[in-house]
Amino acid sequence: MKQSTQTDLISIRDVAARLPKFINKVPNIISGLKQAYIRTPNTPAGLGLAFERAVKRNPYGDALLFEDQRYSYQELNEWANQIAHYYLSKGIKKSDVIAVIIENRSELIATVIALAKMGVTSALVNTAQTGKVLTHSINLVKPIAVIVGEECRQAVDDVRQDLNVKADHFYWFADQATRENTGIAPANYVNLAEIITPFPTFNVATTHSVKGKDGLFYIYTSGTTGLPKAVIFTNSRWTLAYGTYGHILNLHEDDVMYVTLPLYHATGMVVCWCGVIAGSAALAIRRKYSTTAFWNDVRKYKASAIGYVGELCRYLMDAPPSANDRAHRVTKMIGNGMRPNIWSKFKDRFGIEEVLELYASSEGNVGFSNIFNFDNTVGFSPTPYAIIQFDKEKNAAVHDAKGRCIKVNKGEVGLLIGKITNRSPFDGYTDEKNNQSVIMKDVFKKGDSYFITGDLVRDIGFRHAQFVDRLGDTFRWKGENVSTTEVENICSEYPKISEAVVYGVEIPNTNGRAGMAAITLHEGAELTDEDLSEMVTLFQKDLPAYAVPVFLRVQEVVETTGTFKYQKNKLKEQSYDPGKTSDRLLVLLPGHSAYCDISPEIFSNIEAYKYRF
Structure with missing residues (x-):
């Protein structure tokens, strides 16, 4: 910075x-602060209650937009109620936990509302997780059930035998508009869209018994070391965000918030959405961020506000200027990580009047x-x-x-x-x-x-x-926290690697720090062209895309301090510059499937921002 x-x-x-x-914001802010601070751990509170109040204020207004799907507040509420009534009939109750693994789409939103109304905690599992990391994340929170979208089912199937969940408690949504077509569930899964159809659409009684102290979400963070940690996000804490960020944003019934951020993170799921609910506005979501589709979607949904992280803003600034850069009605944005070197440029180029940058952690x-x-x-x-x-x-x-x-x-x-x-x-x-x-x-x-x-x-x-x-030992890359210990463990599983030290290094004109692993090889081992490809395959299989090391440094010996701590400061300072070390340096260039050596020309191109990492 x-x-x-x-x-x-x-x-x-x-x-x-x-x-x-x-x-002009003061009355709305005061209203929000009253809801945020005039509460106790035993006061009825949370997402379910706030959503039902938004339904009363704007029953026929748009609540959710996704692709060509459109749900009013009343329609979305009725859908969530059917899910809630079904699970209540199965004996699932307040304080139970259900793991939810669905990409950004309508079924995720309806499910989260349903579980919130019951006082059931949604464990918002990162949809990029696979293998051991996914197993750990699910088992960590002791869920009574798992709800998975078809787009994530293979990852769950790969570890299903290692999950501590009853065999008949795996629920499934087809990867389509399931309100129109429930699809046919694969073996060993309950088709949630189909099984809820006979259940009532009126509000469940449990919403008003959900207290501030009750869990709403488990949100996963890499913390500082090791595998992901599950952070409990209570209804009280959600109400605090709703009363502050939600009301400061000052949205109204004709506003639309466009969000491409992953909804398993608090910025999208909590901060952006609570502003929508506070104003009885519409939430427009996209499955995954796309630079080319971004402003087209904004126009399609008539969005007036957007959710962001710094990396998203950089991608949009990197795109060639267009006559359509201001052909939209977006005036507000909320999120975190806007870089000072593009802050005013971004506002000027895209006509943004208000950047509601915030700081918070799960x-x-x-x-x-x-x-x-x-x-x-x-x-x-x-x-x-x-x-x-x-x-x-x-x-x-x-x-x-x-x-x-x-x-x-x-x-x-x-x-x-x-x-x-x-x-x-x-x-x-x-x-x-x-x-x-x-x-x-x-x-x-x-x-x-x-x-x-x-x-x-x-x-x-x-x-x-x-x-x-x-x-x-945590750094941010692609808007995500990367745990160095987690990456070190995966790198060390490669047969030729005896030890790995992972840290973040800065690449000019990017947000955060890219992952770099200083590795030592087993005695007598050498990295071949085949290894440079196989390592990428292994890392991509066991790590989310943002955690795969961008750079490798092959060392004879890992330097440590007198107390056997890694000399990361020196490694960070030397970074991926071949002029500062005689060690072999490798890079995984964008769009490539194998590491390659960093030549002076490649280093110069990285520094000149000729590769879009």
Whole structure:
């Protein structure tokens, strides 16, 4: 991220200058904040309740648009009710967990609403997962059932014998508009679209018994090490997002939010959709992001708002300018990761008036939102937090003579921590050991507790911050968190590799960091052309596409510190530059199926952004 300038720093005067445009949002924001904060863990709350209220406000208005499918709020509600009534008849109840593995399409939305009305937690499994990672993710949350779309069925079938789910509790949706044609289920699956048809369409009674403390989603995060962790996302936390982000977005019944982000992540499923529900607006979804189809879809659905991550914005900016760049009615966007070097360019090119950049994490308790529409900031936070001095070399917070942490000054970078209170609790992971590792105690005074975000941010004043970088063994690529330990484990399974060290490296003009693995080979082993192809096949089979290493570095020995920690800082600094090391360097170029050596020409082309990673 670029260094802070004086124009980035925000004062009370700057905020006052923004107030005239902010005033018209105030009534909606106040309404949202009441719903967000006037609640207790035992108050009825959550997605199911909010959706039913949206149905009452706008029963015949569009709720969901997908491809050529269109569902009003009433139609979508009736569909969800049939699913809920069916599962209630099977004895499934509040606090049960069901794993949901469906790509972005109508069946996913209807299923999530249905389970939310019951108080059943939807485990939103990453649809790119396969093999051991998929097995781990499903078994981790102890689901009572699995609901899978045909597009993901093969991945489930490959590991089905390893899943701790009863054989008759696997449910299936055909990969089509199942309200029109339920399809024929494969052996050993229950056709959910077909079996719900005789069930009633009226609201289930359970919606009003779902409390804030009850689980709504399990969202998977790579955390800092190891296999994916399941983060519990409660109905209370959803209501907080709904009351803040949802109402700040200020959508109305004639608005349409276009979302191509994967709905197994909180940005799409929670942040974007809760803004739609708050305004009784329409959600338009696409199965997977496409640069060429993006603005055509925006026009097709008459979208007025879009959901984004930084990588998506870069892809759109990379596309050739077109006379249609402003031929749409989009004025608002909500998401995270907009790069400062394209922020104003993106707004100017596409006619965007409001970039509601935000900061949040699936497991965290602190959030920022760009409610005053400043550039180059994750926005303002009403939640209690601190930005503390951090020594990156020692990988530890800086303490004063009394052993307390020290806050940074305005304009400085530090570690963001969120204060744990009754109003900003830390819901945590499924594994208590993981919880303890991210909580810091006695930070400023004895007895206080803070959640460690693992993110470095810059304090730019008036409770605003800029995101700078992420600590630890996780990096972001393609808008996803990549766990280095997970990738290291998969790399090490290749027969010729004895050890792998994975880290992220920056490629000019891209978002986040691309994966690079420094590998050592078994004694006497050499990588052949066949290996360079087979490694890609193995990695793509066992890892999501975004986690497959873009670069490889073949080392004789892995350098470690005196405490046997990998020398990642040196590896990151040398990156994939053949001028900085004599080690063999390899790259998986876009569209290729095998690694190739990085020649001076290829390195120069990467630096010149001639490959679209």
